[in-house]
Amino acid sequence: MRILNIVTQKGGTGKSETVKNLAFGLAKKGLKTLVVDLDPQANTSSTILKLHESISKETLDEMIQTFINDKPDNPTGLEGIDILHRFMKKKIDGYDVSDVLLQPTLINEAIQHTKYINLDILPASSNLIETDMKLKTSCMKSDTRLDIALQKVEDKYDVCIIDNSPIINGVTINGVTACKNEGDLIIIPIKIDAGSLEGVDITLQQMLEILSYSDFLEFDFKLLFTMRNRTVVEADVEKTLRTLFPDRCFNTPIRYQSKPVVTASNERKILLEGRCKSGVAQDYKQLVDEIFESINPN
Ligand SMILES: Nc1ncnc2c1ncn2[C@@H]1O[C@H](COP(=O)(O)OP(=O)(O)OP(=O)(O)O)[C@@H](O)[C@H]1O
Ligand SMILES: [Mg+2]
Incomplete structure (x- = not known):
């Protein structure tokens, strides 16, 4: 099972949009896909489980x-x-990811099937708000609970995609430490605006810090340009990041196009579920292809 962890400490950069579309797209291509929602806002869980x-x-x-x-x-x-x-x-019936972080053996009971073929989810709820504090006061492997849980289901899935809140805390660290095997990937979405370079810098520094106290992690990351406009400043920032991080940027940028995204959201749908005529849907399709090829080179 490959783990793709979409993470950045900057809010509103398209993390959840990316998680939903990647999960839908990879599941549609036949990969058994598990989404793990680590955001107490639980927007990804609401969309995928239709809990609106x-x-x-x-x-x-x-x-x-x-x-x-x-x-x-x-x-x-x-x-x-x-x-x-x-x-x-x-609003989740039964266990959710906050229960699993406290007791990893609950993972099989907490995972829910969805109406989408090949797509399951370990949903989030607002209970996650308290989980960080509970993890802090627990001395038993509080950083690797998700990893322990995911090992129990790794034979059932080809890919696991993790959504995060924009705050890096004990819950987020669990997602990062789960990305420890070759082929696992931390994906940092970047919406280029005034604070974007600071956001990338802080996120990468935090990842390095997590690495520095772990002796088993293979840290691999890639940058994804999201919500991209065609301005000169954005092109310059993108060029700089592509130069600083050769081979560590996805080829496909996701354009900013609000109407199709808002329409899908109002219809309680994942963008790629629709007719995919829009540019932003085409970008997400291309990103799915790019990632699918890297996971499944044959
Ligand atoms: N490519 C896009 N074009 C236009 N709007 C978008 C695009 N991607 C996402 N959005 C919208 O921007 C907002 C933020 O996106 P999203 O929720 O995916 O970000 P996020 O990084 O998950 O946010 P948070 O940090 O709060 O979890 C949402 O309202 C979403 O519908
Ligand atoms: Mg989100």
Whole structure:
């Protein structure tokens, strides 16, 4: 099983979009694919498992009604925090990845099949918010729990794709340390904007730090240009990164094209699930081909 871990400490760079489309595309090509969602926002889990109640009209109406029913004379804001949390709290039936990080033997029970052929998911929930703290206070192999869990299912899958939150913490470190075998890859998506070079720098430094206290990791990474516009500045930054990191940048950049991405999201679909006429869908298809060829050279 090859592990592709999409990670960067910079938010909103297309990590989840990339995870969903890569997973869908590689599964469609016949690879048994497991997605691991390590983001408490659980957007990838919601899309893949079709769990979008949180923004359904009924849920929003119910939230307003609950607030009206509970409303104290002088609302302080705490009531809103409480109601939002009650409604956003985990919608996953059964175990999720936070349970597996605390008890790796639960992995088989926590993995869910999806409506997509060849595509399973170890879903996230907001419970992950507390998992980092729980890992910190646990002394038993807290950095390698995901690795231990994934070893139990490695014969069932060809590829495992990990989505991350934009914060590098104990949960993220579990994803990085799981990427330890030859052929596993850390993919750093880069949306070129004012903070993008700092984002790449910090992410790579953090990866090196994780490596420095591990004596078994084979660290391999590649940069992926996402949400790319055709500006001169972007072309210059991309050229610089391609020069500094030869052979460590995917050939295919993903263009910025909001309409198809937003439409797919509003329809609760993965972009590549649709007719794929748009440029951004074509880019993702090409990226899937590029990665498929590197995984399956024959
Ligand atoms: N190529 C694209 N063109 C236009 N919009 C995009 C593209 N890729 C992603 N988006 C949109 O940009 C936003 C951020 O994308 P996404 O959620 O994939 O980023 P992320 O890195 O996972 O964010 P986070 O750090 O919060 O997890 C989303 O609203 C998504 O729909
Ligand atoms: Mg995300």
